[in-house]
Every structure is written in structure tokens, then in C-alpha cells.
């Protein structure tokens with residue numbers, strides 16, 4: 001792997017030396033640099049892939065343009081040109097090179113994904129995030145307090161009002177495990193600047209493991225179409241210093257939010273009851 005990586009990284013470094021910060025992160029969201037311990041790896045994979053693919057593209061477009069100009073029909077030419085086929089060296093070349101490229105992309109992606117998917121033993125901080133149509137609940141597992149979100153409010157133009165968003169607090173530089181749950185349909189937990197998203201599937205627990213490495217406010221949203229107000233299923237992540245985090249946890253405790261919100265609680269109780277009644281009366 002290193003034999004392939006070294007020249008690619010070197011040429012990427014040379015190419016990127018003259019780029020703006022936005023270009024250097026391959027136009028990924030602002031604020032993603034160093035947001036978690038994984039974001040630099042993801043950005044590296046993305047930007048390197050871009051450079052390799054752009055090189056292939058330039059070579060291919062160049063050859064196409066060269067061929068159309070060099071072998072164009074000249075004045076006085078009639079009929080078909082000489083028909084060529086079975087050029088073994090070229091056919092071998094354009095089979096082997098793409099296979100190497102695809103295997104390379106696969107290997108680097110798998111390597112990065114294994115790093116991100118690895119679960120942490122004894123994380124410093126564990127939060128259970130429950131998706132629901134169309135908001136979020138957060139169980140702070142270690143502190144035994146919870147926050148229940150309601151759907152974001154909109155202004156007259158239908159834009160989300162930022163101060164009504166559910167907020168997830170995370171302490172900076174702590175190894176963090178997020179347990180992903182849902183109590184209705186499939187949702188997807190996506191913190192945009194963290195450059196990773198994962199589905200929340202009924203009856204299954206998914207995990208996200210990372211360390212938030214810089215303080216700040218980050219944008220979160222549901223990334224799995226989940227019904228009418230899917231686009232309003234927004235939240236905010238505030239990565240804060242430990243004392244600010246402790247103060248927030250204390251405020252939840254003072255508000256009486258002790259214990260944990262159950263995953264079982266289904267917001268469609270009434271409808272489920274009706275469905276059951278209907279089924280019963282049909283059976284009778």
C-alpha cells in the first residue's frame with residue numbers, strides 16, 4: 001500500500017500547495033477540519049481520490065481530443081478509414097489500469113472505514129440518540145439524564161428557527177460512543193462537519209465512535225427520507241469544554257430530566273391502538 005501511497009501523497013501535496021483552504025478540503029463543509037479524530041482521514045481519502053480521478057480524466061479527454069483532431073477526415077478523403085482491431089498491448093493496458101485503480105480505491109476506502117467503524121473500549125462519554133418523526137431525544141447515559149427534542153419551529157417563510165432546534169452537547173477531547181436508535185421509521189444520524197452518517201433502524205442499535213477534537217457548533221440533520229417533515233428533522237451539536245458540559249448536565253438535572261427516555265415509547269400509540277381496534281372488529 002505504501003508503494004502506491006507515497007507518490008500519490010507527494011503529488012497531492014505539490015498540487016495542493018497552491019490551493020485555497022476550500023479547495024484543499026475538496027469543497028467539503030467549512031468547519032470539518034479537525035472536527036473529530038476521523039475528519040482529516042476522510043478528507044484525505046476524498047481529496048486524493050479527486051486528484052487521481054482528475055488525472056485519469058485529463059489523460060482520457062486529452063486522448064479523445066487528440067484522436068478526433070489527428071484522425072479527422074481530410075479534404076478529398078472518401079469511404080471508411082482502415083479498420084483496426086485486436087491491439088493486445090492497448091487492450092491489456094486499458095483493462096489492467098482500471099482494475100488497479102478500482103482495487104486501490106477499494107483498499108484505501110476499506111482501510112479508512114475500518115478505522116472509523118472500530119468501537120472504543122470503555123468510551124469516556126456515551127450518548128443514546130433516539131430518532132423520531134421529526135425530532136431527536138438524547139439520553140446522556142453516564143450522567144443518567146435526558147433531553148427530549150421537539151420538531152424545529154419555522155418562521156413565516158418556512159425557514160427553520162435555529163434557537164428551537166434540539167441540541168446535543170458533547171465534551172471536547174473525550175472518546176465518545178453514540179448509540180443510535182429509532183422508535184418509528186428508519187432515520188439517519190448525520191452531523192455534517194463530522195463527515196459521517198449512519199442509519200437508525202427500528203429494533204437495532206448502531207454505533208458511532210469518535211472523539212470531537214474542537215469546540216464549536218455543528219449542524220445535524222436526518223439523512224434518510226422519513227416522511228412529511230423529514231427536512232425539518234434538524235439538530236445542533238455543541239462541542240464544549242468539560243465545565244460547560246457539566247453545567248449543561250446539571251441544568252437538565254435541575255429541570256427534573258433524570259433517568260432515560262425509553263426507546264419503546266412510540267409517538268403513534270393512538271394510531272396503533274386504532275389499528276388494533278380495527279383489526280379486532282374485522283375479526284369479530
Ligand SMILES: [Cu+2]
Nearest residue numbers: 187222226233
Ligand atoms: Cu428522519
